[in-house]
Amino acid sequence: xxxxxxxxxxxxxxxxxxxxxxxxxxxxxxxxxxxxxxxxxxxxxxxxxxxxxxxxxxxxxxxxxxxxxxxxxxxxxxxxxxxxxxxxxxxxxxxxxxxxxxxxxxxxxxxxxxxxxxxxxxxxxxxxxxxxxxxx
Numbered sequence: 713x714x715x716x717x718x719x720x721x722x723x724x725x726x727x728x729x730x731x732x733x734x735x736x737x738x739x740x741x742x743x744x745x746x747x748x749x750x751x752x753x754x755x756x757x758x759x760x761x762x763x764x765x766x767x768x769x770x771x772x773x774x775x776x777x778x779x780x781x782x783x784x785x786x787x788x789x790x791x792x793x794x795x796x797x798x799x800x801x802x803x804x805x806x807x808x809x810x811x812x813x814x815x816x817x818x819x820x821x822x823x824x825x826x827x828x829x830x831x832x833x834x835x836x837x838x839x840x841x842x843x844x845x846x847x848x
Contacts, residue, residue: 723797728757728786734807739798741765741781749775757786773812778821
């Protein structure tokens with residue numbers, strides 16, 4: 713994996729054109745350490761993560777993560793105004809974008825030990841029981 717961006721103290725300018733979707737990142741939102749992947753949609757940059765502190769504007773495809781956080785167009789001013797500090801971004805050449813699984817208009821979000829469909833969370837044990845009863 714190739715390191716695309718590394719930062720230590722203050723947010724530096726990031727050339728988002730050189731950062732592919734799915735690149736891994738580490739950083740902070742409101743001084744809480746987070747990690748996840750970079751998403752780009754409609755000229756907007758998103759941090760996709762499973763850390764609930766990042767429950768900001770939601771992108772259409774959170775790359776399998778539960779939450780996303782918008783950085784607007786990703787300028788230093790926008791990043792700092794959101795109280796975000798990105799420490800590093802690393803390219804992941806093995807990353808492949810998967811289309812989300814939808815049930816009706818709701819995206820299925822896969823979490824540790826459960827899935828979430830709309831406002832409903834279903835434990836893995838229940839999902840496995842349902843799967844046993846599916847007909848081929």
